[in-house]
Amino acid sequence: MKKLLLIIASALLLLTGCQDAHATVNNPNEELVKVGDTSITKGEVYTNLLVNFGSYYVVADVTEKVVNAEIETTDEIEKEVQEQIESNKSMYGENWEYFLNSYGYKTEEEFKNSIVLGLKLNELTKKYVYENWDELIVQYNPKKAIVLSFYDADSANAALVELKNGVDSQEVATAYNSNSVGTPEIITSQSAYSSEVMSVINTASTSDDYAMIPSNDNLTTYIIKVLETDPNNIQDEIATTLSSYESIANESDAYYFKKYKFTIYDKTLYDNMVSSYSNYVVQK
Amino acid sequence: MANYIKKYWFVSLVVVFLLGIIGYFIYDTNKDILPGKTVNGNKVVYSVNDIDKTADELYEDLYDKAGISIVFSKIQTAAVDQAIETTDEMKEVAKINAANVITNFQNQYGPEYETQLLNALKQLGYESINQLEDYLIQLQKVNQVFSEYVENNPDTTTTPYMEETKPRLVSHILVTMADSANPTEEELNKMKQIEEELEKGTDFKTVAFEYSDDTASATVNGSLGVVNKDTNFVPEFLEAMLLLEENEVSGWVTTTYGKHLIKVDSTSLETLKNEPGFLEGLFGYNPSIQSLAIWDKIEEVGVDFKGNDQLRTELIEYLGIQDLVK
Incomplete structure (x- = not known):
């Protein structure tokens, strides 16, 4: 009976002993400054820093580690970075240092590193697209097509004649005041085209000529030509388009944060991340 | 043991049941703990x-x-x-301002206003919404520090400011015109009416309230508040204003808005320093005054950097007063 009571008492103790973890600095009571009779301690300063800047810094830190582990700094990236720096220097001239300081960069090297990180992050999202190719192709159903649109039916008719005669679609778009520029583009289930346009794009083949259709409200006339339906023939263009979608960028970030086992062990940081950067909280 | 359980089977059953409840409760309580x-x-x-x-x-x-x-x-x-005592007046002002802050947050964020307000307070170093009034009291105290510093250090604050920027309390009466160079008959008649009212002794404030087309200042008897040579007004207005002594009224001044009569109500520091906008103008003219005021108060209260001279240096640089303090 005594043993039984001991077991029950221990179980009750377990209830009271468990609480969320807070990772504190060693020596939190270390006095940094004393003002009058008020001490300002390392622990207080750390708590303020964590609340104000912690989650932003952690996301940036982990992103940098993940990106550098997954993506090499290629010659192409180096070249792009140099071009961006030269372009900015030329734009800001004498105010270059002021520009750097105003954006929080202490040195040009810091600015360069941020550009490298940004470019590599784009590549990482593309890599995610390639790694999840089959699933994303089914979800987004990408095609390559040209779409022109006109409010004036006469312009649309004249444009169609030109297009069928082999005139460049961009030239026709400009000449006949199309609402779109007429360049070939990757169109997916996320594209902001009407259902009539999407219906043509999803059913047409590459051998079909330019098709002209009115909008449901008859206010707009569309001219559509599908250029490519096999996603494997336009992989890079599809990857570039899909990686620009915020939803895919978010999926990619969460995917890699999980792959690299990002785990939070501090309740304050955890709550702040859930509030401001929930996409990056990948632990169960 | 087996005999014990057999003999007290009901008690054993209850104990097992209780242990099960406790076990599940422990699991449920702890499953979301970080x-x-x-x-x-x-x-x-x-x-x-x-x-x-x-x-x-x-x-x-x-x-x-x-x-x-x-x-x-x-x-x-x-x-x-x-350094500054919390007065009942500060508490009262903080209470009123807190209500306004909460209303603004409610209007901006709706049901989420408490979360947003708490986030804002946390960034200021506070931990709960209940500390909003504490923050607002702190703001009043800081403003008092600034005012006291300015009062106690006129040679480096108000004196050069008054001499260089010539702040004054200004009122005006505006007759709006589509084309200032070619006033219409109606506009000219209005100007004449205003002149007649002033000539027969009607107070400038009353005439401004009654006739000025600048409806914003008309409601406060034509007052534009404290204006100095750097105020963002059209140059013709500033030029005319700076030529006037206290209580003088200008002739009709033409600007792109129309024609103005300008009056300088006061050039006295004693009057100006109590007007809204005076300190803002002073701090805009010399931004280091606020930093010096705070540093002065910190030293008055007494600060010990625990032998960390680097921290003291960094703080002074952060405040931008490294050339002004030892």
């Missing part, structure tokens, strides 16, 4: 790819980026709190 991690005696904040970041390492990184601003904020709060 576990911690300690490595070599150091608390870990987060890990990526099995590489741990301890709290001390994170502190060093964050301090490098923004530590000095946090330290300054805490020093300022501590100094001001100890």
Whole structure:
């Protein structure tokens, strides 16, 4: 009976002993400054820093580690970075240092590193697209097509004649005041085209000529030509388009944060991340 | 044991049932608890790819980026709190302002207003919405520090400001015109009416209230508040205003808005310093005054950097007064 009571008492103790973890600095009571009779301690300063800047810094830190582990700094990236720096220097001239300081960069090297990180992050999202190719192709159903649109039916008719005669679609778009520029583009289930346009794009083949259709409200006339339906023939263009979608960028970030086992062990940081950067909280 | 259970089977059943309830309760209570991690005696904040970041390492990184601003904020709060007593008037003003702040947050964020307000307060170093009034009292105390410093240091604050920027309390009466160079008959008649009212002795304020087409200033008897040579007014207005002595009224001044009669109500520091906008103008003219005021108060209360001269230097540089203090 005594043993039984001991077991029950221990179980009750377990209830009271468990609480969320807070990772504190060693020596939190270390006095940094004393003002009058008020001490300002390392622990207080750390708590303020964590609340104000912690989650932003952690996301940036982990992103940098993940990106550098997954993506090499290629010659192409180096070249792009140099071009961006030269372009900015030329734009800001004498105010270059002021520009750097105003954006929080202490040195040009810091600015360069941020550009490298940004470019590599784009590549990482593309890599995610390639790694999840089959699933994303089914979800987004990408095609390559040209779409022109006109409010004036006469312009649309004249444009169609030109297009069928082999005139460049961009030239026709400009000449006949199309609402779109007429360049070939990757169109997916996320594209902001009407259902009539999407219906043509999803059913047409590459051998079909330019098709002209009115909008449901008859206010707009569309001219559509599908250029490519096999996603494997336009992989890079599809990857570039899909990686620009915020939803895919978010999926990619969460995917890699999980792959690299990002785990939070501090309740304050955890709550702040859930509030401001929930996409990056990948632990169960 | 078996005999015991057999003999007291009902009690045993109840105990097992109770243990089951307790066990489930423990599991349910703890399942959402965030576990911690300690490595070599150091608390870990987060890990990526099995590489741990301890709290001390994170502190060093964050301090490098923004530590000095946090330290300054805490020093300022501590100094001001100890130097300036909290009065009943401050509490009353804080209570009213707190209600306004909450209303603004409610209008902006709807049902989420409490979360947003709490986030804003946390960034200022407070921990709960109940501390909103504390923050608003602190603001009043800081303003009092600024006012007292200006009062006690006229040679480096108000004197050069008055001499160089010539601030004055100004009123005007505006007759709006589509084409100032070619006033219509109606516009000319209005100008004449205004002149007649002033000639027969009607107070400038009353005439401004009654006739001025600048409806915003007309409601306050034509007052434009404190204006100095750097105020963002059209140059013709500023030029005419600066030529006037106290209580003088200009002739009709033409600007793109129409024609104005300008009156300088006061050039006296004693009057101006109590007007809204005076201190803002002073601080705009000499931004270091606020930093010097706070530093002065910190030194008055007494500050011990625990032998860390580097921290003192960093704070002075952060305040931008490195050339002004020893």
